[in-house]
Amino acid sequence: MTTEKLRAGMNLDDTTRSELERAGVIVSQVDSLYNWARGGSVWPLTFGLACCAIEMIASATSRFDISRFGSEVFRPSPRQADLMIVSGTVTKKMAPQVVRIYNQMPEPKWVIAMGACAISGGPFKQGYNVLKGIDRYIPVDVYLPGCPPRPEAVLQSLNYLQEKIRTQDIKSDPAFTKGRRQYPVPEFTGKDLEPPYNPEVWQPPANPNIKPLEEVTT
Amino acid sequence: MSHIVSHEPILMKFPGTNWDEEAGALVVPTAQAVAIATWLRDNDAFSLDYCSNVTGVDYLEREIKEKITNKEGKMETVARTEPSRMDVVYHLYSMQKQTGPLVFKQRTNREQPEVESLTPVWRSCELQEREVFDLFGVNFKGHPDQRRILMWDEFEGHPMRKDYTEPFDYEWEPTPHDEILEKHQRGKVIV
Amino acid sequence: MNTATAPNYELIQQDGLETSLLEISMGPHHPSTHGVFRMDVILDGETVVDLKPVFGYLHRNHEKLAENMSYLSSMPFTDRLDYFNSMANNWAYALAAEKLIEVEVPERAEYLRVVMAELTRLVNHVSLVGFFLNDLGALGTPLLYAFREREKILDLFEQASGARMMCNYFRFGGLRNDVPVGWIGRAREVVDRFPVFLDEYEQLLCENEIILSRTQGVGNLSRELAINAGITGPMLRASGVNYDLRKVDQYGIYDRFKFRVPYGEAGDCYDRFMVRMLEMRESVEILKQALEGIPEGPVMGNAPRVFKPNPAEVYGRIEGPKGELGFYLIADGTPKPYRYRVRPPSLINLTVLRDMCLGGKIADTVIILGSIDIVLGEVDR
Numbered sequence: 111m112t113t114e115k116l117r118a119g120m121n122l123d124d125t126t127r128s129e130l131e132r133a134g135v136i137v138s139q140v141d142s143l144y145n146w147a148r149g150g151s152v153w154p155l156t157f158g159l160a161c162c163a164i165e166m167i168a169s170a171t172s173r174f175d176i177s178r179f180g181s182e183v184f185r186p187s188p189r190q191a192d193l194m195i196v197s198g199t200v201t202k203k204m205a206p207q208v209v210r211i212y213n214q215m216p217e218p219k220w221v222i223a224m225g226a227c228a229i230s231g232g233p234f235k236q237g238y239n240v241l242k243g244i245d246r247y248i249p250v251d252v253y254l255p256g257c258p259p260r261p262e263a264v265l266q267s268l269n270y271l272q273e274k275i276r277t278q279d280i281k282s283d284p285a286f287t288k289g290r291r292q293y294p295v296p297e298f299t300g301k302d303l304e305p306p307y308n309p310e311v312w313q314p315p316a317n318p319n320i321k322p323l324e325e326v327t328t
Numbered sequence: 329m330s331h332i333v334s335h336e337p338i339l340m341k342f343p344g345t346n347w348d349e350e351a352g353a354l355v356v357p358t359a360q361a362v363a364i365a366t367w368l369r370d371n372d373a374f375s376l377d378y379c380s381n382v383t384g385v386d387y388l389e390r391e392i393k394e395k396i397t398n399k400e401g402k403m404e405t406v407a408r409t410e411p412s413r414m415d416v417v418y419h420l421y422s423m424q425k426q427t428g429p430l431v432f433k434q435r436t437n438r439e440q441p442e443v444e445s446l447t448p449v450w451r452s453c454e455l456q457e458r459e460v461f462d463l464f465g466v467n468f469k470g471h472p473d474q475r476r477i478l479m480w481d482e483f484e485g486h487p488m489r490k491d492y493t494e495p496f497d498y499e500w501e502p503t504p505h506d507e508i509l510e511k512h513q514r515g516k517v518i519v
Numbered sequence: 520m521n522t523a524t525a526p527n528y529e530l531i532q533q534d535g536l537e538t539s540l541l542e543i544s545m546g547p548h549h550p551s552t553h554g555v556f557r558m559d560v561i562l563d564g565e566t567v568v569d570l571k572p573v574f575g576y577l578h579r580n581h582e583k584l585a586e587n588m589s590y591l592s593s594m595p596f597t598d599r600l601d602y603f604n605s606m607a608n609n610w611a612y613a614l615a616a617e618k619l620i621e622v623e624v625p626e627r628a629e630y631l632r633v634v635m636a637e638l639t640r641l642v643n644h645v646s647l648v649g650f651f652l653n654d655l656g657a658l659g660t661p662l663l664y665a666f667r668e669r670e671k672i673l674d675l676f677e678q679a680s681g682a683r684m685m686c687n688y689f690r691f692g693g694l695r696n697d698v699p700v701g702w703i704g705r706a707r708e709v710v711d712r713f714p715v716f717l718d719e720y721e722q723l724l725c726e727n728e729i730i731l732s733r734t735q736g737v738g739n740l741s742r743e744l745a746i747n748a749g750i751t752g753p754m755l756r757a758s759g760v761n762y763d764l765r766k767v768d769q770y771g772i773y774d775r776f777k778f779r780v781p782y783g784e785a786g787d788c789y790d791r792f793m794v795r796m797l798e799m800r801e802s803v804e805i806l807k808q809a810l811e812g813i814p815e816g817p818v819m820g821n822a823p824r825v826f827k828p829n830p831a832e833v834y835g836r837i838e839g840p841k842g843e844l845g846f847y848l849i850a851d852g853t854p855k856p857y858r859y860r861v862r863p864p865s866l867i868n869l870t871v872l873r874d875m876c877l878g879g880k881i882a883d884t885v886i887i888l889g890s891i892d893i894v895l896g897e898v899d900r
């Protein structure tokens with residue numbers, strides 16, 4: 111982060127600025143500082159579910175090296191992590207635990223849905239036990255397609271997340287305004303999870319062509 | 329190569345069993361299953377000490393059309409209904425003699441499926457029989473710990489059966505095809 | 520979601536102190552990188568009194584999906600079963616389906632199949648050694664060394680099939696496409712340099728005091744229990760049974776290669792670790808012989824894309840890196856299989872987890888689980 115960006119939005123002319131800098135004073139916005147610090151040290155949670163977890167581990171090894179982007183350590187405990195990379199198929203049996211772990215993470219927290227299975231169910235979508243996308247229960251910041259995505263793609267998604275963090279506004283940040291975001295944990299019933307999706311977080315995509323049909327009970 | 333095990337001595341010693349030629353399997357009545365399995369494991373000629381695979385197969389009532397030559401010598405299509413049944417299939421090998429496989433089947437009906445558990449004979453059947461119970465609904469008499477293994481405990485229904493219906497959780501897609509198109513047309517999507 | 524039989528949690532009087540049993544649920548999200556696997560462990564102090572594994576957190580109903588797809592369409596799904604070794608899973612399925620249709624596999628394809636399978640075995644064992652040492656407490660460093668070797672082999676897979684992990688390379692009757700020009704030379708380079716890495720690993724690890732004291736005598740598995748419980752793979756061979764499907768069934772062209780089968784005596788975690796280290800050396804031997812002898816020719820036999828086999832039942836199995844991987848197919852004359860069943864080695868190897876862990880300490884449970892080498896994609900399918 112250069113001093114150019116830190117000075118963004120300041121109405122100082124150059125002479126004043128250079129005088130201040132010679133005296134050891136840098137003028138900037140609180141937003142920029144916070145976002146620079148948060149974006150530069152995002153610590154992920156070790157949350158590998160299936161095959162994509164191996165590519166996530168490979169992106170942390172010496173060839174692709176995620177720690178040069180700030181993710182120095184992968185924390186095993188959700189209370190110490192910033193980022194949850196949901197990598198792998200989320201099944202209905204596992205979905206309540208994913209939501210519980212998301213609830214335990216403190217703000218600020220972000221979610222990357224890695225792989226086709228976490229975005230929308232993936233190749234296993236036609237399954238009685240597969241949750242068709244983790245965004246039915248928790249809000250997702252970056253969607254990363256692939257089956258599995260290459261480790262370079264994981265690094266690119268981390269870059270996108272860092273761009274998104276750098277443009278966040280501290281006044282409307284959920285961490286400062288609403289407190290820790292927690293969502294209700296779904297329960298197991300005889301047929302399916304209850305509720306099948308969280309209406310605050312996800313709505314089914316609207317079909318512009320047809321009118322809503324009623325469920326045909328067989 | 330692994331030598332195939334010959335089934336003739338078993339048919340002679342236990343008269344209740346028969347040999348299903350089409351499937352290449354030994355069909356065993358449920359009451360004698362544990363006795364036959366123990367004999368197969370302990371007998372020196374067979375010593376089938378390794379049970380490799382346990383699975384269930386669900387057959388609905390279906391019509392089979394066969395072409396046979398009738399009395400006048402002409403080809404005729406004959407239809408017969410095969411009743412519904414549920415099979416539990418075991419693949420047995422011998423590590424000592426390096427022979428195998430011998431396919432072993434227990435047959436039961438679909439309404440109240442119940443067979444003998446072979447876990448006391450081969451321990452490898454333990455988790456696989458639990459899976460057959462979970463996904464097909466077959467009750468294993470004598471199983472030490474019969475409960476659901478892959479689905480959650482409160483789940484009702486047996487998913488691998490041929491007449492299982494899925495829950496209502498599909499959303500609308502802009503370009504559906506194949507089974508998803510069928511679901512759209514039948515109205516089984518969330519819109 | 521509860522255990523079936525709860526023990527009594529009454530207070531125990533011991534040396535004038537009141538204690539009780541402690542129930543811990545290890546998983547499904549825990550730092551050990553084996554996937555979403557949960558164990559309900561009941562402890563008396565630090566000693567394990569009871570242990571109940573819970574599966575199903577990754578049940579993706581692969582078997583039901585395959586009943587609605589043609590035979591060839593299930594090939595990419597077999598990659599995702601045991602996601603470390605995709606080529607081996609492909610071969611097991613191709614072997615089972617080739618018994619249903621009469622097709623001859625050309626020579627070059629057979630040799631390349633053996634090369635891919637043995638490279639997969641190297642990838643799997645190297646990753647296992649990395650994760651096992653991670654569980655022991657050497658946080659990260661052996662894993663990085665192991666993944667360095669894995670990356671070299673994954674580069675070879677990418678050049679041959681187009682993908683690093685989910686290769687989808689095998690077809691019924693051969694392979695999808697031939698390897699590019701120069702691939703065999705590059706593969707020979709990788710294979711020739713592999714023993715250097717193995718020597719380095721052995722020097723650092725195999726006589727390390729910490730590994731010896733933490734893994735010897737831990738998780739003993741007797742020979743009779745191993746055979747009765749259907750254990751296969753390196754875990755069976757570490758308990759003293761000489762049963763390797765490459766020698767017993769001799770599928771493919773394994774009868775043309777000279778190699779030894781290492782097996783252990785005591786059946787503890789150290790033996791399982793050493794069996795895998797020795798198997799890597801034998802795989803390098805097979806690879807050298809196979810890469811010398813590859814003939815020229817086509818890689819695909821004449822098999823139709825969509826075929827309707829006659830009604831039959833087959834069971835095809837291979838010696839996968841984790842154990843015996845088998846596919847049971849029932850064909851009924853239509854292009855889709857009537858019943859498609861995967862015999863998962865990892866699930867069956869977990870039958871004896873409770874027997875091995877009872878009476879030990881909780882820290883040993885993690886090591887024993889690491890030495891069984893499970894992959895949840897296979898356990899839950």
